[in-house]
Structures are given as structure tokens and as C-alpha cells.
Amino acid sequence: MTRNELDDLIRQGEHSRLEFKRQLSSAARIARTLAAFANSGGGTLLIGVADDGRIIGVSSEFREITTLEEATDRLIEPALTVSYKTLAPDGRIVLIVTVLESNEKPHYVIQDKTKRTIYVRAKDKSVPTSKLIQVSGPADAELLQSPTVRTLHQYLRKNDHITADRFAKLVNISAYRAGKLLRQLADRGVVLLVDKSRPVRYVLKLGE
Known part of the structure; x- marks a missing residue:
């Protein structure tokens, strides 16, 4: 170099x-x-x-x-x-x-x-996660194109992380539904779960 x-x-x-x-x-x-x-x-x-x-x-x-x-x-x-x-x-x-x-x-x-x-x-930080998602294929296209997930994606591009409560208020759904959707997206490798704090935080997947 x-x-x-x-x-x-x-x-x-x-x-x-x-x-x-x-x-x-x-x-x-x-x-x-x-x-x-x-x-x-x-x-x-x-x-x-x-x-x-x-x-x-x-x-x-x-x-x-x-x-x-x-x-x-x-x-x-x-x-x-x-x-x-x-x-x-x-x-x-x-x-x-x-x-x-x-x-x-x-x-x-x-x-x-x-x-x-x-x-x-x-982004520019090293964060702990509970597991490393090995995505074998593309995540469900319909899910990724939904207005709710697009809103989440835009939010995480501007902010370091999101919680279920914040996501619920952002898209006007219950905290239960927000937490369930975030876990589903984490399982598919769309977002990453940071499990070293409470409440649990989610961050944007690398490269997104």
C-alpha cells in the first residue's frame, strides 16, 4: 500500500x-x-x-x-x-x-x-449477537417489499438500532407484533439482534 x-x-x-x-x-x-x-x-x-x-x-x-x-x-x-x-x-x-x-x-x-x-x-461498530445467520437463499421478497419493512430499513439507515417498542410506535402496531416481526427478520438474516442489553436492540445487517 x-x-x-x-x-x-x-x-x-x-x-x-x-x-x-x-x-x-x-x-x-x-x-x-x-x-x-x-x-x-x-x-x-x-x-x-x-x-x-x-x-x-x-x-x-x-x-x-x-x-x-x-x-x-x-x-x-x-x-x-x-x-x-x-x-x-x-x-x-x-x-x-x-x-x-x-x-x-x-x-x-x-x-x-x-x-x-x-x-x-x-455500520462502524462491532456488536455481539446471539447467533450468526447463514442465509442459504434470498429472504422472502414479499416480506422485504412490505411497507412495514421498508420503513424499518429506512429508520435503521439513519439510526444505530431499534427496539420492539420503538418499532411498534414507528409503524403503529402492537409491541408484541413488532417484537415478533423483528425476531422473524433476524431469523432470516435481514437484521441482527444485539442481545447484550435490555431492551433487546436490532441493527441493520451488514451491507444493507
């Missing part, structure tokens, strides 16, 4: 397949991002770049790589293979980490001896 290619990448801003980090704070935290990329459509992690796109550089390339390898080898199951290279614009080292969509997904992030969580990408 050249300096111009790096600048072009940074200008995109963070999104479902691109994330910036000044430095890696811990293997546990970066494991979520790496696993989410692998479980979704793949992605690129730029270490040494601030959230606003400024190139900061890392103080120790060795320390960052050591943290990465701890995450990929010890904290993600099955272990994850990533590739990385460095670029030093103006003498500041940027570590460019590439994660391909995995053929072994789902990859779990190991949080303790008994707890493993699947992470996926939703």
Missing part, C-alpha cells in the same frame, strides 16, 4: 469494513473487532490513526503485533489468521491489518472460561 492509497482509505472514514485505532489498549478489546470482521465481510484495521483520521503513528510496532497475536491466537476461537504490514508516512508507523471474511465462521471471542460471544459488524 502506498501513502496515497492509505490517505484514500482514511478519507473513507470508519465504516463496516474499516476501523481506526490510535493504539491497541488490550487484546480483549481488539479481539471483538477482529472476530467481527471475520464473521462479517472482512475488513481493515489501521493502528496509529486517530478516530478523526489523523495519522498519529505507534510508538512500538512490536507491542501492537504482540497484542494482535494474543487476540487472534488466544482470545478468538477458532484461532484467526490475519495479515499485517507497516507504512511509515513522515516517519510515523501505521500498522495495516487485513482480516478476510472467514470460511470457519462463526469465530467466538473468549471472555472467560465459560463465556464465548459472537461479534459482527453493524
Whole structure:
């Protein structure tokens, strides 16, 4: 990758397949991002770049790589293979980490001896989900073209997430029906269920 290619990448801003980090704070935290990329459509992690796109550089390339390898080898199951290279614009080292969509997904992030969580990408965030939907064919076309689902889709393009209560008010149906429809859409891989909070939230499926 050249300096111009790096600048072009940074200008995109963070999104479902691109994330910036000044430095890696811990293997546990970066494991979520790496696993989410692998479980979704793949992605690129730029270490040494601030959230606003400024190139900061890392103080120790060795320390960052050591943290990465701890995450990929010890904290993600099955272990994850990533590739990385460095670029030093103006003498500041940027570590460019590439994660391909995995053929072994789902990859779990190991949080303790008994707890493993699947992470996926939703917009520019890595979010936990209860299961990884493997969609074997297109979701029901009639359902996807319904006014209710189109309204949901438009809402999630502008907002990070939706709850059953908010969806019910948005389309003027009961909370029970809204929750049932959201679960149905999650089962079909149209939206993703984020199950680490109450009330349960749903986010737009990657690439939508």
C-alpha cells in the first residue's frame, strides 16, 4: 500500500469494513473487532490513526503485533489468521491489518472460561449477537417489499438500532407484533439482534 492509497482509505472514514485505532489498549478489546470482521465481510484495521483520521503513528510496532497475536491466537476461537504490514508516512508507523471474511465462521471471542460471544459488524461498530445467520437463499421478497419493512430499513439507515417498542410506535402496531416481526427478520438474516442489553436492540445487517 502506498501513502496515497492509505490517505484514500482514511478519507473513507470508519465504516463496516474499516476501523481506526490510535493504539491497541488490550487484546480483549481488539479481539471483538477482529472476530467481527471475520464473521462479517472482512475488513481493515489501521493502528496509529486517530478516530478523526489523523495519522498519529505507534510508538512500538512490536507491542501492537504482540497484542494482535494474543487476540487472534488466544482470545478468538477458532484461532484467526490475519495479515499485517507497516507504512511509515513522515516517519510515523501505521500498522495495516487485513482480516478476510472467514470460511470457519462463526469465530467466538473468549471472555472467560465459560463465556464465548459472537461479534459482527453493524455500520462502524462491532456488536455481539446471539447467533450468526447463514442465509442459504434470498429472504422472502414479499416480506422485504412490505411497507412495514421498508420503513424499518429506512429508520435503521439513519439510526444505530431499534427496539420492539420503538418499532411498534414507528409503524403503529402492537409491541408484541413488532417484537415478533423483528425476531422473524433476524431469523432470516435481514437484521441482527444485539442481545447484550435490555431492551433487546436490532441493527441493520451488514451491507444493507
